[in-house]
Amino acid sequence: MNFDFSPDQKSLRDQARKFLAEHASSTRVRRVLDTDTPYDAELWKGMAEMGWQGTAIPEAHGGAGFGHLELCVLAEELGRSLAPTPFASTIYLAAEALLLAGSDAQKKQWLPRIAQGDAIGCLALAEGPAAPAPDTLTTRLAGGALTGTKAPVLDGDVADFAVVAARDERGSVSLALVDLSGPGVTRAPLKTVDPTRSVAQITFAGAPAQALGPAGGGWELVERLMDRAAVLIAFEQVGGAQAALDMAREYAIGRFAFGRPIASFQAIKHKLADMYVAVELARSNAYYGAWALSTEAPELSVAAAAARVSATEAYFHAAKENIQTHGGMGFTWEFDCHLYYRRAKLLALMLGSARRWKDLLIARLEARADREAAAGAPAAARA
Amino acid sequence: MDFSDTREEAAFRADARTFLADNAEPRSGVFETWQSKYPDYEGLKRAKAFQAKKAEAGFAALHWPKEWGGRGLSPIYQVIYSQEESRYLVPRGYFEIGLGMCMPTLFTYGTEEQKRRYAPAALRADEVWCQLFSEPGAGSDLAGLRTRAVRDGDEWVINGQKIWTSGGHWADMAILVTRSDPKAPKHKGLTFFFLSMKTPGIEPRRIKQISGASHFNEVYLTDVRIPDSQRLGGVGAGWGVAITTLMNERLSSGEYRGPDFEELFALARGLKLEDGPAVKNAAVRERLADFYVKTQGVRWSRFRTMTALSRGDTPGPENSIGKLVNAAKGQDLASYAMDLMDMGGMVIDHDWAPMRAAFQEALLSSPGSRIAAGTDEILRNIIAERVLGLPQDVRVDRELPFEELPTSKR
Numbered sequence: 171m172n173f174d175f176s177p178d179q180k181s182l183r184d185q186a187r188k189f190l191a192e193h194a195s196s197t198r199v200r201r202v203l204d205t206d207t208p209y210d211a212e213l214w215k216g217m218a219e220m221g222w223q224g225t226a227i228p229e230a231h232g233g234a235g236f237g238h239l240e241l242c243v244l245a246e247e248l249g250r251s252l253a254p255t256p257f258a259s260t261i262y263l264a265a266e267a268l269l270l271a272g273s274d275a276q277k278k279q280w281l282p283r284i285a286q287g288d289a290i291g292c293l294a295l296a297e298g299p300a301a302p303a304p305d306t307l308t309t310r311l312a313g314g315a316l317t318g319t320k321a322p323v324l325d326g327d328v329a330d331f332a333v334v335a336a337r338d339e340r341g342s343v344s345l346a347l348v349d350l351s352g353p354g355v356t357r358a359p360l361k362t363v364d365p366t367r368s369v370a371q372i373t374f375a376g377a378p379a380q381a382l383g384p385a386g387g388g389w390e391l392v393e394r395l396m397d398r399a400a401v402l403i404a405f406e407q408v409g410g411a412q413a414a415l416d417m418a419r420e421y422a423i424g425r426f427a428f429g430r431p432i433a434s435f436q437a438i439k440h441k442l443a444d445m446y447v448a449v450e451l452a453r454s455n456a457y458y459g460a461w462a463l464s465t466e467a468p469e470l471s472v473a474a475a476a477a478r479v480s481a482t483e484a485y486f487h488a489a490k491e492n493i494q495t496h497g498g499m500g501f502t503w504e505f506d507c508h509l510y511y512r513r514a515k516l517l518a519l520m521l522g523s524a525r526r527w528k529d530l531l532i533a534r535l536e537a538r539a540d541r542e543a544a545a546g547a548p549a550a551a552r553a
Numbered sequence: 554m555d556f557s558d559t560r561e562e563a564a565f566r567a568d569a570r571t572f573l574a575d576n577a578e579p580r581s582g583v584f585e586t587w588q589s590k591y592p593d594y595e596g597l598k599r600a601k602a603f604q605a606k607k608a609e610a611g612f613a614a615l616h617w618p619k620e621w622g623g624r625g626l627s628p629i630y631q632v633i634y635s636q637e638e639s640r641y642l643v644p645r646g647y648f649e650i651g652l653g654m655c656m657p658t659l660f661t662y663g664t665e666e667q668k669r670r671y672a673p674a675a676l677r678a679d680e681v682w683c684q685l686f687s688e689p690g691a692g693s694d695l696a697g698l699r700t701r702a703v704r705d706g707d708e709w710v711i712n713g714q715k716i717w718t719s720g721g722h723w724a725d726m727a728i729l730v731t732r733s734d735p736k737a738p739k740h741k742g743l744t745f746f747f748l749s750m751k752t753p754g755i756e757p758r759r760i761k762q763i764s765g766a767s768h769f770n771e772v773y774l775t776d777v778r779i780p781d782s783q784r785l786g787g788v789g790a791g792w793g794v795a796i797t798t799l800m801n802e803r804l805s806s807g808e809y810r811g812p813d814f815e816e817l818f819a820l821a822r823g824l825k826l827e828d829g830p831a832v833k834n835a836a837v838r839e840r841l842a843d844f845y846v847k848t849q850g851v852r853w854s855r856f857r858t859m860t861a862l863s864r865g866d867t868p869g870p871e872n873s874i875g876k877l878v879n880a881a882k883g884q885d886l887a888s889y890a891m892d893l894m895d896m897g898g899m900v901i902d903h904d905w906a907p908m909r910a911a912f913q914e915a916l917l918s919s920p921g922s923r924i925a926a927g928t929d930e931i932l933r934n935i936i937a938e939r940v941l942g943l944p945q946d947v948r949v950d951r952e953l954p955f956e957e958l959p960t961s962k963r
Binding site for chain 1: 822842860
């Protein structure tokens, strides 16, 4: 048994950390924060030169053909650095959707461009300020044309193509692949709680669209996609939470009050210890998710939900207590505390809220216990 | 990342399975602990018998050196053995202090002859060890202890009182920290010994806990004489020895033994609330998910630790998180399970309450888990200082002679 990343994966991590320290520094992140720039295009290009976008894309489609463990390693570093790029939308969601359900032609059309850093993708699912659900979707896919309004769509303002969940002619949910540069597409940026990441409302008025995956299989695909992305986002969350903890630690050691470092007060020490515990538990849950994702294990659905819940709560906890540790300075635009706070909440919502994932987690544990009971396994039936 | 066994690990697992199938008692369908099934001395007697078989078969101390009855294996084998053992009802809480804390201390500070004399006997549970550390005035602040050791030729004369001594009433041997020099600063005037609990002048008295059980004792020491040859470490160097003992505590304790997520989930699946099965209630589902995520977080953290240990890393202070999380979680989980039973939750009658009242029992035993082996607060200090490297609190007791320190008002 070995429950750790390999030496090669660790050296990829070191390399990524070094690259991002330089190319996604606070100064660089703030260029996006303080302007209308939707993302850091120069950084995006640099990441492509490092081959990151193609990490888990097969060589046949222009990628590096590594596995998802390598992608987890990169995700943690991207989360730590707050890199303002459409990596999650493009790689964890759009590219994964193509890999899971795309036809050869669809893969050929988009995957090599994604791997090169030449195409940005997004997932258009939500339709307003409520949890998306198969019964409430109103966007329609009929006769190869898409009609409806999707919002918020993360990176929808800068994406070249979208994977869209819509109701098909038979009323069931299917996925559609849409070239966003085509006719019938109107986009308007929406302000977000984290201005280092951009969000759009996309209106489709008979936009040409191809079916992605089997007709009627859209919601199942969305759920599979969400599980896979949940593990990767959990690593971004763990990276961000660790950075917030590191920042709080450094400040508490250097900041003196009442004649001593505030880090010597138990009120601060215990706060930081609790942040550490939350981050470590989240990291361990994320590791299990990484194992399940990389081996396509049947445990993935439970592991992903647990990783998502754990990381979501750890990041928000670490980000808010980092501000608290900084006192008044933590509430200023000048200090980076708010960047983690904003990102923590954005990531907490971009794949659906912790409330919904907790419900999913229990549903999946119930299903597993039912299967075990049916198979006569004794462990779960200790009533 | 890989959960599969190597060939050697698979062979070891098969051996462990065979041993357990032949010698251990399978778990029944109902949640129970060794202590709930076999109370008090009956439990000890059966535990000793099982431990002797375990030692005989070579499963009792996998990572100990071979010369002391171990197999010199990496900690991953302990994980494998524990996984297999968890399917059985096996004794817990009898020999961990002796094997996990006292023996490693003896290995570090004892003579070869002492190791040869005591280690195999401890392993077979021929001799049970306890730890005479805490005192009424020295718990979290262990270095504030007052039990006096006065040298008399080749012997030391001990007078004082110890407390919270788990298994002190049935222990054969003990390790002991004393104050040999009250004029020195508190950490510098301590001396460490081991001794037989049959030594004249030792009087254990069992303490009744809030759960009604009596696992630990106060131990009075009156003119107890210990030969100087049973001193571990130098005169006045006892604090360093005690730290060795406590470092090992991190690895040997912290396994929560009360009902856990699995039992709560089974309860929620079986219980009806006013609006249907408890597990279908949205508020219940949210709480269940919280408990699950913590449980699994600790579980996978242990796998990460064991992976690091297998590579030769030493057990670090980061292992404190398992105990810190599990103890508080156990208490909350027990209380929540009782809430689900509504009015029925009041009842601790084993023949009436769900799961033979395991949750009610845990409600009453779990406060102890948050205090024993490092309180929640001390563990947070350890994480803050030793893992995160934060500065120590301002101390008023570092340099002053021990006898000049302010003490609690009586």
